[in-house]
Amino acid sequence: MGFGGIITTGLSIVILLVAGYMILAGMSYTINAATASAATVSDKKAGQLNTALTVANVTRVSEDTLEFNLTNSGSASISDVSGMDVLLKYVDPDTMQYVDAIWLGYVPAAESPVTGAGQWYSAGVASPMRNTTSTVLLLPGESMTVRAVLSASHPSATGVVQVAAPNGVSAMTQFDFRV
Incomplete structure (x- = not known):
């Protein structure tokens, strides 16, 4: 025991x-x-x-196409340009209310010119270090010309272009095509 x-x-x-x-x-x-x-x-x-974007110089190429410059003004590279979101928000100039918003999907530059609507692509990268149009990398200080093809003519001559990087950083600018 x-x-x-x-x-x-x-x-x-x-x-x-x-x-x-x-x-x-x-x-x-x-x-x-x-x-x-x-x-x-x-x-x-x-x-x-370390990421900063600048959107500038929005121009109307045609009734269904806009073009603008996107600059990486930060100190970090944007390695996945295809993951960026491009949004267009149209504003009624009289009431300053949004009348329409459109999200555009990315198409590689090799498949440009884009024939489908609701898409965007890089029309070229301006860089002191390299000169390619088929890049998916946006280094600090580089500017990319973005061409946005819409599904129809613009519902309003005024609005906002907004671009968001894959990490959530975004930039926007207003446009006004009224004469």
Whole structure:
């Protein structure tokens, strides 16, 4: 009978040690996951802080086509130009209310000129370092001419062009084609 209590105590100690180890391993895993998540958020925020876009010189090429310059005015490269969103928001000049908004999908420059409506493509990149029109990379300081093909004639002569980078940074500018 004396050995039964000793064996039970020994098993209890082993079970407590295993349970403590499992608790510590679980806490370690949780801390590592939280640290990795914080690092990911920090990297994303740093990328956003280093990214800046400028939209300028919106011109009407035809009744269903607009062209504008997009400049990477930040210090980070935009490596996925195809992931950028281009939005057109038309405004009634009398009431200053939005009358229509259009999202345009990207088409590679190799498939230009675009024959489908509701799309945009790069009509060329102006860079002191390189000169290509089939690039999907926009380095700091580079300007890209964007051509937007719409589904119909403009519902209004005034509005806003907005471009958003894949990391969420956006820029916009107003246009007014009234004579």
